[in-house]
Amino acid sequence: MQLQAETKHTEHSEFVSFTVASQAFCLKITQIREIRRWQPVTVLPHAPADVLGVMNLRGAVIPIYDLSARFGLEQAEASERNVVIVVSVHDKPVGLLAESVSEIISIDPEDIQETPQVDSRNTMDFIQGIISQNDEMVRIINLNAVIASTEQVAL
Amino acid sequence: MTGSIMDTFFEECEELLEAMDAGLAAIEEGDQDAETVNAVFRAVHSIKGGAGAFGLDDLVAFAHNFETVFDDVRSNKLQLDEKLVQLLFRASDHLSDLVTCARDGGEVDQAHHDVLISALGEYIDDDEEELVFEPMGVGAAFDPAPLPSLAEAKEATFDIRFHPLKEMFDTGNEPYFLFQALSDLGELTVRLDDSELPGYDAMEDGESYLSWELTLVTSENRSAIEAVFEFVEGLCELSISSEGEEEADADALAALNAAFGLPPVEEESAVALPLEQPVPDAVETPAPVDAVAEVEVTPVPEVESEKVAIKAAGSKKESTKSSGPKPTLRVELDRVDRLINAVGELIINHSMLAQQIANLDVSDTRDVETELEGFKNLARDIQEGVMAIRAQPVKPLFQRMARIVREASAATGKTAKLITIGETTEVDKTVIERLADPLTHILRNAVDHGIESPEARAAAGKEKGGEITLTAAHRSGSVCIEVKDDGAGLNRKKIRQIAIDKGLIPENAELNDSEIDNLLFLPGFSTAKEISNLSGRGVGMDVVKNAVTALGGRVNISSNPGQGSVFSIILPLTLAVMDGMVVSVAGHTMVVPITAIVETMRGNDDMINNLGADGTLLSIRGSFVPICDVAGSLGLRSNTGDEPAGVYLLVETENGDRCALAVDDIHDQRQVVIKSLDGVCGNVPGVSAATILGDGKIAMILDPESIVTASSSAAVFDTDRRMSNAIAS
Numbered sequence: 001m002q003l004q005a006e007t008k009h010t011e012h013s014e015f016v017s018f019t020v021a022s023q024a025f026c027l028k029i030t031q032i033r034e035i036r037r038w039q040p041v042t043v044l045p046h047a048p049a050d051v052l053g054v055m056n057l058r059g060a061v062i063p064i065y066d067l068s069a070r071f072g073l074e075q076a077e078a079s080e081r082n083v084v085i086v087v088s089v090h091d092k093p094v095g096l097l098a099e100s101v102s103e104i105i106s107i108d109p110e111d112i113q114e115t116p117q118v119d120s121r122n123t124m125d126f127i128q129g130i131i132s133q134n135d136e137m138v139r140i141i142n143l144n145a146v147i148a149s150t151e152q153v154a155l
Numbered sequence: 156m157t158g159s160i161m162d163t164f165f166e167e168c169e170e171l172l173e174a175m176d177a178g179l180a181a182i183e184e185g186d187q188d189a190e191t192v193n194a195v196f197r198a199v200h201s202i203k204g205g206a207g208a209f210g211l212d213d214l215v216a217f218a219h220n221f222e223t224v225f226d227d228v229r230s231n232k233l234q235l236d237e238k239l240v241q242l243l244f245r246a247s248d249h250l251s252d253l254v255t256c257a258r259d260g261g262e263v264d265q266a267h268h269d270v271l272i273s274a275l276g277e278y279i280d281d282d283e284e285e286l287v288f289e290p291m292g293v294g295a296a297f298d299p300a301p302l303p304s305l306a307e308a309k310e311a312t313f314d315i316r317f318h319p320l321k322e323m324f325d326t327g328n329e330p331y332f333l334f335q336a337l338s339d340l341g342e343l344t345v346r347l348d349d350s351e352l353p354g355y356d357a358m359e360d361g362e363s364y365l366s367w368e369l370t371l372v373t374s375e376n377r378s379a380i381e382a383v384f385e386f387v388e389g390l391c392e393l394s395i396s397s398e399g400e401e402e403a404d405a406d407a408l409a410a411l412n413a414a415f416g417l418p419p420v421e422e423e424s425a426v427a428l429p430l431e432q433p434v435p436d437a438v439e440t441p442a443p444v445d446a447v448a449e450v451e452v453t454p455v456p457e458v459e460s461e462k463v464a465i466k467a468a469g470s471k472k473e474s475t476k477s478s479g480p481k482p483t484l485r486v487e488l489d490r491v492d493r494l495i496n497a498v499g500e501l502i503i504n505h506s507m508l509a510q511q512i513a514n515l516d517v518s519d520t521r522d523v524e525t526e527l528e529g530f531k532n533l534a535r536d537i538q539e540g541v542m543a544i545r546a547q548p549v550k551p552l553f554q555r556m557a558r559i560v561r562e563a564s565a566a567t568g569k570t571a572k573l574i575t576i577g578e579t580t581e582v583d584k585t586v587i588e589r590l591a592d593p594l595t596h597i598l599r600n601a602v603d604h605g606i607e608s609p610e611a612r613a614a615a616g617k618e619k620g621g622e623i624t625l626t627a628a629h630r631s632g633s634v635c636i637e638v639k640d641d642g643a644g645l646n647r648k649k650i651r652q653i654a655i656d657k658g659l660i661p662e663n664a665e666l667n668d669s670e671i672d673n674l675l676f677l678p679g680f681s682t683a684k685e686i687s688n689l690s691g692r693g694v695g696m697d698v699v700k701n702a703v704t705a706l707g708g709r710v711n712i713s714s715n716p717g718q719g720s721v722f723s724i725i726l727p728l729t730l731a732v733m734d735g736m737v738v739s740v741a742g743h744t745m746v747v748p749i750t751a752i753v754e755t756m757r758g759n760d761d762m763i764n765n766l767g768a769d770g771t772l773l774s775i776r777g778s779f780v781p782i783c784d785v786a787g788s789l790g791l792r793s794n795t796g797d798e799p800a801g802v803y804l805l806v807e808t809e810n811g812d813r814c815a816l817a818v819d820d821i822h823d824q825r826q827v828v829i830k831s832l833d834g835v836c837g838n839v840p841g842v843s844a845a846t847i848l849g850d851g852k853i854a855m856i857l858d859p860e861s862i863v864t865a866s867s868s869a870a871v872f873d874t875d876r877r878m879s880n881a882i883a884s
Contacts, residue, residue, distance in 0.1 A: 042853040043743060045789035046840055054835060054845060056853050059500055061830045061845050092835075 012106045015131075017138050018085065018098040021073035024138045025098070026105065026131070031087050031143055035101055038082040052078070055095055057086065064095040070146060071126060089147040105138070107131055112140065164205045166485065168254045171198040175247050176554040183240050189229070196225045202250065206257070213263065214253045220275040221246050230378065233278060242274055248558050310341070310374050313397045318366035323390035330367065336383045341373025366392075488584070491544050498538045499828040502732065505534055506825060506849035535826065538732055546581040549627045549636075552591060553578050556625055559595050563602035570609060570620035571602050571640075580627035582634050586726055589706055590636070593699040597638045597722050598623065600696070605642035605720055615717065617641065633708075633750065636724040645714040647671045654680060672712040676700040707829075707843050709860060735827045735846070735856060736804070738818040741786035744854045745818075746827050746846055751859040753805045753813070755821060773803060773815040780805065780813045788862050789841050806859040814863040829856065840865060 016035075017026040041053035041064050050069035054061050064084060068075050076099070084095040112129040128142040178195035203218035224243070227233040249263075249271050256263050315337075319330055337343050348366040358364075371380065377395060384393055505527070512523055553575040560573040582590075606612075606621030613619060626637040647668060654660045654674045666674075674680060678697040696710075703710050708726035727733065735746035736755070756775070764772045764779065772779040782803070803815040827846035830853075832839060843858035 042845070042855065043791070044839055045791060045842060045855070054832070054853050056847050056851050059496075059503070059847065061832065061835055061847075061853055063835045 012108055015105050015107055015138075015140070016085075016101060017103055017105055017133070018083070018101045020071065020098050021068040021076065022099070023073065024102065024133075024136055025067070025141050026138050027085070027087065027141050027143065029104065033086045033088050033093060036084045036086060036095075038078050038080060038084055038097065049075075052097060055084065057093060057095070060093060062086070062093045062095050064097060065147070066097045067141075067146075068097075068099075072120075072122065087143060087147075089143060094147055105131075105133055161209060164209065165254065165258045167205065168202055168258075171202050172247070172251045172254065173551050173554065174198045175250075176557070177550070179240070179244055179247055180554065180557065182235060183244070187235055192225070192229050196222065196229055199225060199250070202254065209257075211253075211257045213268075214250075214257055217246075217250060217253055217268070217272065220272055220279065221250060224275050224278045227278065239278065242271075242278075244558075244561060246271055246275060248561070251558075310372055311376075311397050313369075313371045313373065313377070313380060313395055315369040315371060315380065315396075316366065316392075316394045317369060317384075318392040319363050319387070320390055320392065321361060321363045323387050324361070324363060326390060328387050328390065333383055333387065334367075334369070337369065337371055337380065340375045340379055340383070341371050344370040346370075486544075491541070494541050495545070498534070498541050499732065501534050502538065502826055502828055503847050503849070505531055507851070508849075510849035531826075538826075542583070542732070543581075545584045547584050547587055548579050548581050549587060550578040552587050552594070553625055553627070555591065556594055556598055559598050560602060560623060563599050564606075564621075567603055568608070569602060569606050571606050572620055572622050573598075574622060574624045575626075576624065577627040580629060580634065582627070582726070586634070586706055589702060590724070590726075593702040593710075593724070594625075594636070594638070596696070596699050598625075601638060601640040601642065601720075601722075605640035605644075607643050611643070615643075630725075634726045636726070638722045639719060641719040644716040644718055644720050645672055645675075645712070647714075647716075650674055669713070672714055675712065676710065704838065707831075732826055732828055733856075735825065736821060737823040737825060737827075737848070737854070738802070738804070739820045739822065740789070740818050741791040742819075743791060744822070744848060744852065745785075746854050746856045747804055747806075747816070747818075747859060748843075748856065749824065751806045753807050755802065755804050758801045758803050758815075775805070775815075780815050782815045782817050783863055784817045785841075785857065785862060786817075786819075788865055804859075806863065808860050808863050812863070814859075816859060816862065827854075827856065 014029040015026040016029050016032055017024055019025070036057075039055065041055045043053045044051060044063075047053070050066050052064045052066050055064050066075065066078075078097055081100065083098055083101055085098055085101070086093050086095050088094070112131055115124060115127045115129055118124065125145045126142055128140040131138045131140065175195050175198040178191050178198065181191050182195070199218055199222045203215055203222060206214035206218060221243075224233065224239075224246075228235055228239075233239065249267065253263055253268075255261075317330070317333075319328070323330075334343065334345060346368045348368055349364070351366065352358075352364045373379070377397065380395055384391070387393075508530075509527055512520055512527065557573045557575070560571055564571040601623050602621070606623070607615065607617075609619045612621065622641045624637070624639040626635075626639070628635050628637075651660075651666065651671050651674070654671075654677070655662050655664075657679055659674065659677050659680060660666070675696045676699070680697065700710050703724050703726070706726055708724055711723045711725070712720060713723075714720035734749040736749055736752060737744060737746055739745070758773060762774050763782070764774060766772050766781075771782040773782050802818050802821055804818060804821075805813060805815050807813050827848075829844045830846055831844050832842065835845075839855075841858060841862045842855045843861075844856045845853050846856055848854050
């Protein structure tokens with residue numbers, strides 16, 4: 001009986017939810033390396049709009065993406081209150097600008113709903129699924145799709 | 156365990172193959188000195204020996220054939236003519252393939268293997284013995300190798316005096332095995348000379364006191380005996396004299412040798428190679444066995460001071476005479492890289508400290524600054540030292556390229572010769588590694604497309620064989636590698652047509668010669684009509700360009716119809732640190748490499764002259780150079796006459812054009828640590844890399860060359876911009 005309870009527990013995954021342009025998104029906690037306060041970044045010349053620039057992360061140069069621009073949402077000027085979520089994509093650190101981090105949520109995989117068909121390929125690619133949390137819709141980000149396609153553009 | 160020993164073997168093979176190639180190259184140049192031939196022989200022999208121990212039969216068999224031919228060269232039985240040298244080159248290439256196959260697995264081209272074996276076989280005398288090397292287990296006895304018995308040959312008596320030096324035992328050599336090998340040559344009598352053995356109290360641990368007098372009756376000649384002692388050369392005092400054979404001379408020589416403590420046979424350095432002589436079974440155990448055992452168990456005493464002096468002289472002679480490589484230390488690259496990273500952090504840390512001190516509200520910081528300056532110098536010393544560890548001569552790379560040219564000319568039926576200049580130029584290891592592919596590509600292209608067929612060359616009044624010159628040189632803080640061929644030069648008409656056909660340029664594009672040449676670097680461009688198996692495997696010169704750009708370098712082509720083309724690759728000297736000028740551009744802090752800057756100046760309105768609608772020229776002491784607004788070029792400010800505060804950096808591009816880069820201000824000149832933007836955000840036009848400044852912020856390191864080309868050719872056809880547009884869309 002107890003064993004069953006335990007296995008059930010491990011099936012739950014933890015997600016970190018945050019807001020981007022007033023919409024709720026989340027990433028698996030294991031994908032996140034650290035969360036930092038926003039600091040002005042160094043602008044990259046000729047960079048696409050969703051690449052804010054590069055930041056010094058303890059001696060490493062990491063690119064910072066603006067998630068709102070990436071998702072085609074309204075862009076706001078980044079401020080002290082915003083955060084940079086450092087994730088690791090293909091073993092390389094990448095920073096994502098988000099409005100603010102909300103909470104850590106534990107989700108049963110069965111509660112994840114498929115992304116409903118919408119009329120935007122980007123959205124379909126970027127959003128892995130959705131969860132209902134406190135009557136609010138939280139979008140699970142498909143990290144590899146978000147960053148991989150950006151890299152292609154930059155290259 | 157075995158794995159790590161094998162790794163060591165393969166590492167050594169790399170070095171030995173390099174030595175072999177170097178030797179062969181020298182022989183090809185006409186240096187048929189005994190020492191050079193010996194060096195190659197030893198390399199092949201050592202590979203064979205090692206391969207035998209691991210049971211790599213193919214390798215052993217081939218190396219043996221190779222070695223046998225070389226042995227005949229060594230003993231002047233074979234004359235090194237061009238045909239043989241070419242065969243030896245091919246054999247050395249194949250040997251290196253075999254080593255690679257043995258290491259990484261994979262199949263050797265069996266047909267090629269057989270062809271070479273039989274080609275080598277033609278040079279081998281039939282009466283040569285067939286040596287069989289068996290895999291040797293740890294601690295197992297050597298397998299006997301039957302040596303030829305030439306009964307009918309005339310027998311001679313040799314008197315050998317043999318005194319091993321202490322070093323011989325240090326390197327694990329064993330007189331017993333030497334005597335066994337000798338006893339195989341004929342009838343051996345051994346007499347131990349223990350006259351130098353001091354009293355028990357005076358004995359020094361590990362010292363060598365014993366000598367042997369050997370008498371050998373054999374049909375072999377002197378060199379066969381010397382061959383037995385080959386691997387202890389310089390590690391023993393040896394004199395060989397034979398009855399009737401210049402006895403007096405030999406004695407005199409022996410006396411001289413004894414006086415100077417020199418190895419008598421040859422003057423080469425003692426290479427501590429493992430004993431690989433064929434050693435017979437201990438059927439007829441010769442006399443000295445007991446004596447040897449004695450040496451092993453006896454803690455042996457100190458010698459007379461005279462002897463010490465002699466030995467010191469001997470070893471000194473050895474070290475000065477030594478033509479072999481200096482002692483080296485194999486270190487994992489990771490460790491060096493960690494050190495380099497740490498030094499990079501140290502330099503960043505220094506500038507942070509300096510900045511902090513400047514921010515302090517202290518009136519007198521002179522003392523601190525002096526110390527800080529010392530810190531900076533130390534950091535620079537460490538950095539240079541560390542970079543020197545990574546710096547390696549381009550020689551091995553160039554040697555590999557010689558092979559590429561050989562193979563390429565064989566495949567195309569052309570004759571091309573590679574001449575290398577500046578092999579000792581040292582370049583960062585990573586650069587060398589990453590240059591291999593682009594260089595291979597350029598050289599194959601040079602043979603395939605550059606050099607004409609022998610008939611065409613003859614018709615053009617050139618020598619039949621083409622010449623490709625590969626040059627490496629340091630040039631003001633960068634490394635320049637040039638591939639020059641004396642072929643037909645680029646066919647610009649054809650290149651242009653292909654570019655139009657492939658839709659790379661519009662049909663009416665007006666391009667000058669150098670722009671046409673640079674079309675080669677566009678992705679999707681390949682001049683080969685059919686994909687030959689040599690160059691043009693679907694990848695074009697754009698791969699070369701990308702590889703070089705990734706290293707922070709540039710490729711240029713220049714070509715003269717009928718006279719050939721030159722590809723030059725210009726690379727930064729180090730990949731880690733450089734001297735930069737910190738400037739501000741439209742509010743952003745940026746770094747310009749010092750090496751690119753000719754001079755800096757503050758300009759005023761009088762110096763600026765308009766040319767046309769939006770061209771501006773800066774007048775410097777009577778000459779005019781175009782002004783390039785960095786901020787505008789990087790898209791950081793709209794280019795609408797809003798000229799910056801007027802600080803100009805005069806830069807010179809690779810092709811000698813000058814340009815004044817307009818920036819807002821100059822702050823500082825300092826060492827910056829280069830952080831590659833590779834994998835961070837791809838290729839950013841105008842920016843070569845990034846660095847971290849004293850305040851922890853990142854600054855872009857500008858690439859003046861690409862800024863200048865981007866702005867000067869903006870009106871005309873611009874490769875870089877087109878490329879980025881094409882990919883972005």
